[in-house]
Amino acid sequence: MRRSPVSLLLALVAFGAGCGGDSPSATGPNNQVNPCPAASSPANAMTVLGCGDFKPKRITGEIYVHGTMGYSTTWNNASSTSALYVWDVAANVPKLVDSVLVDGASTLGDVAVTPDGKYLVVATEYTGGSIVIYSLTDPRKPQFVTRFSNAETNPGVHTAEIGSVNGRLYAFLCVDPAGTPAKLVIVDITNPAAPQQVYSRYTGAPYVHDTFLRDGILFLGLWNAGVAIWDLGGGGLGGTPSNPVDIGSVQTANGHVHNIWWLKDPVTGSSRYAFIGEESPGSVGTSSSGDIHVVDVSNMAAPREVAFYTVPGAGTHNFSVDEQNGILYAAYYNGGVRALDVRGDLGTCTAAQKSSPVNQSVQLCDLSKMGRELAVGLKDRSNPVFIWGVQFLNGSVYASDMLNGIWKLSAVSR
Amino acid sequence: MPTTRAHLISASLALVAAMSTGREARAQHQGHAGMAMDSTRPSPAPNSLHVMAQAIPVVTRAHNTAGRRDLTEGYLAQWVAMGSGRLLQGHVLFDVTLNGEGLTLRRGELSTGAFGEGFVDRRHPHTYLHELIATGVGRAGALGYSASIGRGFVPFGTDDPMMRPFEKYPINHHLSQILERGLAIGALRLGPAILEASTFGGDEPTSPGALPRRDRLGDSWSTRFTVLPFTGAELQASYANLRSPEQPEGFGLDQRKQSVSGRFVSANGKRYLLGEWARTDERDRDRDIAVFGYETALLEGAATLGPIDIGLRLEQTERPEEERLADPFRTPRPASDLSIAGITRWRTATAAVAFPGATFGPLRGYPYVELERLAASSRSPTDIFDARQFYGSPIWMISLGVRIRYGVMHPRMGRYGVALPGGPTLHALGVDPRQSPVHVGH
Numbered sequence: 001m002r003r004s005p006v007s008l009l010l011a012l013v014a015f016g017a018g019c020g021g022d023s024p025s026a027t028g029p030n031n032q033v034n035p036c037p038a039a040s041s042p043a044n045a046m047t048v049l050g051c052g053d054f055k056p057k058r059i060t061g062e063i064y065v066h067g068t069m070g071y072s073t074t075w076n077n078a079s080s081t082s083a084l085y086v087w088d089v090a091a092n093v094p095k096l097v098d099s100v101l102v103d104g105a106s107t108l109g110d111v112a113v114t115p116d117g118k119y120l121v122v123a124t125e126y127t128g129g130s131i132v133i134y135s136l137t138d139p140r141k142p143q144f145v146t147r148f149s150n151a152e153t154n155p156g157v158h159t160a161e162i163g164s165v166n167g168r169l170y171a172f173l174c175v176d177p178a179g180t181p182a183k184l185v186i187v188d189i190t191n192p193a194a195p196q197q198v199y200s201r202y203t204g205a206p207y208v209h210d211t212f213l214r215d216g217i218l219f220l221g222l223w224n225a226g227v228a229i230w231d232l233g234g235g236g237l238g239g240t241p242s243n244p245v246d247i248g249s250v251q252t253a254n255g256h257v258h259n260i261w262w263l264k265d266p267v268t269g270s271s272r273y274a275f276i277g278e279e280s281p282g283s284v285g286t287s288s289s290g291d292i293h294v295v296d297v298s299n300m301a302a303p304r305e306v307a308f309y310t311v312p313g314a315g316t317h318n319f320s321v322d323e324q325n326g327i328l329y330a331a332y333y334n335g336g337v338r339a340l341d342v343r344g345d346l347g348t349c350t351a352a353q354k355s356s357p358v359n360q361s362v363q364l365c366d367l368s369k370m371g372r373e374l375a376v377g378l379k380d381r382s383n384p385v386f387i388w389g390v391q392f393l394n395g396s397v398y399a400s401d402m403l404n405g406i407w408k409l410s411a412v413s414r
Numbered sequence: 415m416p417t418t419r420a421h422l423i424s425a426s427l428a429l430v431a432a433m434s435t436g437r438e439a440r441a442q443h444q445g446h447a448g449m450a451m452d453s454t455r456p457s458p459a460p461n462s463l464h465v466m467a468q469a470i471p472v473v474t475r476a477h478n479t480a481g482r483r484d485l486t487e488g489y490l491a492q493w494v495a496m497g498s499g500r501l502l503q504g505h506v507l508f509d510v511t512l513n514g515e516g517l518t519l520r521r522g523e524l525s526t527g528a529f530g531e532g533f534v535d536r537r538h539p540h541t542y543l544h545e546l547i548a549t550g551v552g553r554a555g556a557l558g559y560s561a562s563i564g565r566g567f568v569p570f571g572t573d574d575p576m577m578r579p580f581e582k583y584p585i586n587h588h589l590s591q592i593l594e595r596g597l598a599i600g601a602l603r604l605g606p607a608i609l610e611a612s613t614f615g616g617d618e619p620t621s622p623g624a625l626p627r628r629d630r631l632g633d634s635w636s637t638r639f640t641v642l643p644f645t646g647a648e649l650q651a652s653y654a655n656l657r658s659p660e661q662p663e664g665f666g667l668d669q670r671k672q673s674v675s676g677r678f679v680s681a682n683g684k685r686y687l688l689g690e691w692a693r694t695d696e697r698d699r700d701r702d703i704a705v706f707g708y709e710t711a712l713l714e715g716a717a718t719l720g721p722i723d724i725g726l727r728l729e730q731t732e733r734p735e736e737e738r739l740a741d742p743f744r745t746p747r748p749a750s751d752l753s754i755a756g757i758t759r760w761r762t763a764t765a766a767v768a769f770p771g772a773t774f775g776p777l778r779g780y781p782y783v784e785l786e787r788l789a790a791s792s793r794s795p796t797d798i799f800d801a802r803q804f805y806g807s808p809i810w811m812i813s814l815g816v817r818i819r820y821g822v823m824h825p826r827m828g829r830y831g832v833a834l835p836g837g838p839t840l841h842a843l844g845v846d847p848r849q850s851p852v853h854v855g856h
Contacts, residue, residue: 059798076755078481078804080740106740126739126746158750177748179620206665206748224665224700254700256752281667281698281705281752285798288753289701359702384796402798 039382046337046377046412049396050093052405058083059284062318062389063400064120065089066113069139071120072400073108075388082108084122086140087406089398094406097140104128110159114169119145119192121171125156126178131171133192148195152185162189163213165233170241171195172211172218174204182208184220186241198242203228209279212260217300218244219260219274226251227260227276229300250303252293253357253364256280261319262297265326265343272298273346275328276305277316285386285403288333290315291357294346294367306347307365308357309372311335322392325414327374329397331387337377337399339412340367375412462499465821469493469514470581472523472815479526480535480742482806490518491815492576494544496824507549507831509566515539516622522743526809527760527788529733530588531618532747537583541594541619549831558603560831565626567828568592569599569610569638570654571673572690574827579686579716579725579842580766581815582784586710586731590673590692591828592636592654594619596626603832608640610833616657617664620747630664633657636671642835648677657699661748667696667705683838683845684718686725698752706754708732716766716842723842725766733758735799756797762788768817768842780817780844786810817844 036051052072061073070087077083082105086098102108105124112121113136120134120142130149134142148171155178160171173185182204188196205225212219216234219227229247231239239245258279264271274295282288294307314335321328326343349365356363367373378385378399386402392411399407473488493514500507515523522528522536531538547564567574571590575583584590597614615626616634636654643649651674658666675690689712696706714727735755736745764786771780788809790801825839839845 076737078738078742104740107737125750156746176746176750178746206661206663207751209751256700258751279751279753280701281696282754283706283757283794283797284753284755286756286794286796287705289698289703289705359700386798403796 037382038380041380042376044373044375045380046339046375046397047410048378048380049408049410050091051401051407052087052094052096059402060388060400060405061107061109061402062111063391063398063406064111064113065391065393065398066117066136067139069136070094070398070406071111071113071142072406073111073122075107075109075402077106080104080106082106082124084108084111084142086142088140089396089408092408094398094408098142100134100142102132104130107156110157110161112160112162114162114189114192115164119189121160121162121189123157123160123173125158125176127154127156129153129156129175131157131160131173131187131195133189133195135192145192146195148187148189148197150197152183152197152200155180158207159210161211161213165213165216165241168241170198170213172213174208174210177204177206182206184208184211186244188241199244201244209257210259212262212274214262214264217247217262219262221257221260221276223257224255225249225257226255227257227274227295227303229297229303235300248299248301248303250295250305252276252278252295252305253291253308253360253362254278254280256290258290258316259318261321261328263321263323263328263342266323267326268343272296273342274303275319275321275342277319277330279317280315282315282333285384286334287313288315288317288335288386292316292319292328292330292340292367293357294342294365296347305364307349307367307370308355309338309340309367310355310357311338317387318389320391320397322411325411327392327412327414329390329392331390331399333386333388334384335376335387336379336385337387337390337397337409338373339375339377339397341372341374341414346370346372374414377409378407461501461503463497464499464824465495465497466824467493467495467820468823469818470815471818472581472813474524474582474811474813476524476526477810478806478808479524479811480738481804485524487524489523491515491523491581493518494576496545498824505551507551507560509545509547509549509830511545511827513540513542513544513622516542524811525582526805526811527585527731527733527762527790528583528587529585531620532745534736534738534743534745536743537587539622541622541624543625544594545827547830551831556604558832560599560601560833562599562601562830563597565594565596566830568595568597568614568636568654569601569612569829569833570636570652570671571638571692572650572675572677572688572828577824577827577840577843578688578714579723579768579840580714580727580764580784581782581817582764582786582811582813584712584714584727584729584731585733585760585762586690586692586712586729589671589694589708589710589731590690590712592656592671593828594626595634596631598632599830599833601831601833606642608638608642608833608835610636610638610640612636616659616668617662618659620662627662630657630662633664638833640833640835646679646681646837648835650675650677666748667752668699670695670697670704679837679840681838683841684723685715686717686840686842687715689713706734706757708734708757716840718841721770723766723768725764725768725842727762727764727766729760729762729764731760731762732793733760735797735801756799757793758790758797758799758801759793760788760790762786766842768844771844771846773846776820778819778844778846780819782815782817784811784813786812819844819846822846
């Protein structure tokens with residue numbers, strides 16, 4: 001609510017008399033005693049199995065679950081030492097079993113486990129940006145292996161995705177702009193003890209925010225420069241991780257391209273769609289904005305946006321897809337978790353099922369109007385949530401909540 | 415569009431040149447130092463030059479600053495060399511201000527609540543080339559007009575805090591002034607009414623040595639309307655439309671800024687009062703929606719009581735909270751993504767006492783003490799940034815310093831040409847009794 005100038009000036013005068021009497025602020029979300037209690041549940045609410053058993057003193061960032069262990073990062077720490085939390089998620093209620101402190105990092109924004117489950121890779125921000133690699137020989141107690149950083153990663157590594165190309169394992173580091181433009185750095189971590197940088201390129205406007213690798217093709221989220229697709233060995237254009245070749249690019253509505261998931265549906269065999277997360281402005285804990293954009297990549301040289309999904313008053317963040325069942329889970333900050341049916345033809349719909357993304361005139365298929373929203377998670381809590389990351393694994397969905405820790409939910413069935 | 419911007423700049427340069435040679439142009443500005451000339455004065459003006467230099471060694475003790483720290487720090491702040499004058503019988507005016515804070519305030523000046531340009535709870539150093547403006551002045555009957563071009567203050571909001579009675583800047587500096595921009599300004603004055611309009615580059619400096627980006631020139635604009643109802647009084651309302659001030663390449667949030675204020679200074683500069691309200695709305699240009707809003711209200715005054723000057727400032731200002739670096743006084747630039755961590759509402763009360771000056775050769779020193787009490791709270795209970803937890807309570811700052819000066823302080827900062835009303839330097843900033851208390855500026 002806006003205040004009038006007069007009321008503000010009167011408030012100032014009153015303050016002059018009462019300056020010493022600070023009124024206590026409303027209790028912040030980090031002071032909540034129990035984030036788990038449910039309020040009334042909507043009909044399509046996802047079932048909550050449990051929540052992390054700690055009152056976080058740090059703000060939760062990303063989550064990655066492998067097997068029965070989960071790893072969550074922390075964001076915007078008050079010192080140059082950040083914590084990585086280790087969870088046992090075998091039971092319904094995740095149990096905090098350990099933590100790892102990472103020096104020289106005020107934020108650990110991204111975390112991933114290598115496909116073989118042997119190593120954990122954590123991205124660090126800001127100055128002194130790096131990736132830190134831990135051995136998961138004992139997954140309950142990650143052991144430091146090495147830390148990779150150089151002048152190119154120094155501004156900060158915002159995300160670090162892991163994937164294999166032609167039998168070698170790579171990390172794709174999205175480096176923050178800071179005096180120099182944003183940059184993608186590709187590091188060969190086949191030997192995790194001795195990472196080797198194989199490629200770097202200035203890209204993104206102004207950020208290269210995230211990547212998605214599949215079958216030797218790399219998708220890059222370049223913010224206002226849209227989505228780029230590079231051949232690293234699977235695109236038939238002769239690209240390699242040390243010499244990527246551009247395949248195509250696309251501008252999605254309103255830019256702010258944050259993350260990507262290229263779906264290969266094992267049931268239908270379709271690999272037609274990539275889902276693009278748009279992260280527009282928000283105030284952490286309070287508000288967010290940004291839609292999911294569906295891009296038809298059947299011709300990767302000329303991708304085109306065909307559909308979108310929007311939640312009024314909330315914005316999307318990271319995705320995870322249950323590909324066997326064709327269900328995309330999206331972290332939606334203050335909008336909780338959204339489960340969308342992404343199987344079948346998403347680019348064909350009736351006129352009544354079309355809408356325009358905000359501030360756009362083009363008409364696209366609207367997944368909400370198409371009845372593609374299957375369920376909503378964590379909007380039935382009695383306390384606010386702000387969901388950063390989500391991961392589907394073995395019938396469960398794990399969500400990291402910047403305000404409350406982590407959650408475990410039942411996956412949605414078709 | 416670059417071509418349009420180039421035309422605007424070319425036109426402004428041509429206007430300045432035309433004013434400097436036009437037969438109808440009459441000198442509107444008197445000589446310099448201490449009192450801004452009322453540009454309606456119809457007197458001729460010889461060429462002149464006024465030079466002034468200042469430095470403020472200051473020690474600040476902050477209790478419960480960022481991270482609940484108690485810090486005591488000392489600096490050389492606000493060390494500037496200012497020159498202004500007129501050429502061609504007053505048809506062309508110039509203002510130049512060089513600022514050395516980039517050398518002595520590299521980590522910023524401890525100032526709990528302050529924010530901007532990647533600094534938080536410290537005031538950022540200003541650019542070395544703080545101001546370089548050329549102005550052509552003319553008159554057509556009762557209508558005075560001027561055109562200015564260069565780097566300096568956008569016609570928006572209130573005077574720069576450096577020309578006001580407190581060494582510590584108010585928190586609202588980035589809501590109430592727009593400075594160090596490459597700009598072109600046109601101004602009209604008719605009797606007590608002044609209208610200014612400007613076009614400028616919205617990008618704010620990224621370092622003390624930064625210059626305005628050429629590709630951003632002309633992407634933002636502002637207008638300010640001022641009325642001078644009686645001698646010493648001034649009312650203004652202004653609006654500015656900035657493109658991406660915090661992201662130099664232009665991808666950041668835009669700002670819409672509003673300001674209204676009333677100001678009074680007595681003829682001898684010994685009574686001063688300012689009330690202002692301002693609001694900045696940040697907009698997502700791509701989605702064409704307002705996303706964040708920050709409001710401020712400020713009331714400050716000063717009075718000379720015998721040998722001392724006292725000042726009091728009350729302020730309520732809303733500030734964005736951003737992710738902080740390992741150094742809690744810095745935030746990433748450009749910011750990570752487009753999000754903030756909440757909005758903090760600050761309330762401050764500042765009292766200042768300035769003592770009589772002493773002479774040291776060509777220099778004169780004016781000691782002062784400032785005491786500031788602050789309170790911070792989150793505007794929304796769901797904001798993730800918990801101001802109470804981060805700062806603790808109570809929050810205090812006390813500063814001791816000396817304004818060391820060569821020459822006479824300029825009376826105003828932030829207006830050019832016919833938009834500069836007459837008036838004296840504030841006595842609370844220190845006035846040399848050896849020099850005439852009534853000086854003339856432009």
